[in-house]
Amino acid sequence: QVQLEESGGGSVQAGGSLRLSCVGHGSTYRSCMAWFRQVPGREREGVAAIDSEEVTRTRYADSVKGRFTIAKDNALNTLYLEMNSLKPEDSAQYYCAINPGICWSPSLLGSAYANWGKGTQVTVSS
Secondary structure, three states, X not given: OOEEEEEOOEEXXXXXXXXXXXXXXXXXXXXXXXXXXXXXXXXXXXXXXXXXXXXXXXXXXXXXXOOEEEEEEOOOOEEEEEEOOOOHHHXXXXXXXEEEOOOOOOOOOHHHOOEEOOOEEEEEEO
């Protein structure tokens, strides 16, 4: 079972940038991976997803298109989320997730993922 560890969260002003990282302990090469976020009292939201073997195959939530970029460095076994032009509504706990195996289609549904990290907090102030 792959274990995931997120880092890179923090507090920034609106308009700023952050880069989140998710290191996989175990093989993540053949998998779908994704970033999700959740605010207390609200449903978890899929932010971005990627096919770890074909890293140009990505999917984004409409709310982050053009501002966030998901990327995967298979040599480092690390997933990234580059977040630019951050808004206060981007504030949330961000989670990394993986579904090992062939990635038929990167999904933004939480039910598509088997293993999750513990999360990293992002706070954007206005």
